[in-house]
Amino acid sequence: MTDLKAELHRKLLAGRAGLISRLEGLTEYDMRRPMTPTGANLLGLVKHLAGLEYGYLGESFGRPAPEALAWVEDGSIWEGADMWARPEESSEYIIGLYQRACAHADRTLTDLALDTPGRVAHWPEDRRATTLGVLLVRMVSETAQHAGHADVLRELIDGKAGPDHDDFGDDAQWRQYHARIQEAADTHRVLSR
Numbered sequence: 001m002t003d004l005k006a007e008l009h010r011k012l013l014a015g016r017a018g019l020i021s022r023l024e025g026l027t028e029y030d031m032r033r034p035m036t037p038t039g040a041n042l043l044g045l046v047k048h049l050a051g052l053e054y055g056y057l058g059e060s061f062g063r064p065a066p067e068a069l070a071w072v073e074d075g076s077i078w079e080g081a082d083m084w085a086r087p088e089e090s091s092e093y094i095i096g097l098y099q100r101a102c103a104h105a106d107r108t109l110t111d112l113a114l115d116t117p118g119r120v121a122h123w124p125e126d127r128r129a130t131t132l133g134v135l136l137v138r139m140v141s142e143t144a145q146h147a148g149h150a151d152v153l154r155e156l157i158d159g160k161a162g163p164d165h166d167d168f169g170d171d172a173q174w175r176q177y178h179a180r181i182q183e184a185a186d187t188h189r190v191l192s193r
Helices: 005-019 028-032 042-056 091-111 132-158 171-186
Strands: 117-119 129-131
Touching: 005 042, 005 132, 005 171, 028 042, 042 091, 042 117, 042 132, 117 171, 129 171
Parallel strands: none
Antiparallel strands: 117 129
């Protein structure tokens, strides 16, 4: 029988590694620039997840972050300050913050059982009480979601499309594949007058 906590932790570790890999080889500018109308950017995803690791898998179990998060302390997190890097926040700082937050969370996962009670202070009062298992599932989900965002953002920046890209084929095969998808979509295009 599979150890549920160990399996969830493996999935979390894989998601973390996938996220960080999307920043490799990029300039400070490319890691920071908003790639969608809502401002989604690679370094912001890492910063956001660092806060979640410290919060859900630390603070919620009486294990506060050993370092201050300025955007939490000044309340600007509620204005989206955890979703982008300020000019003075280097990529080395943000990536290091994420690595430290993950290590902090991993210690919680090592020390506590899945049914260990926790509390998320910013959740509605009737839902604040939770368990490590619930928050670990949430963290796996959050990390997978944002790692997927990072794959798309990286592809928009320089065409690198994630680990399965090279297994599929060369540029010509990708162009043919894209053309087939576009052709299928075109059959549903509404012609404007």
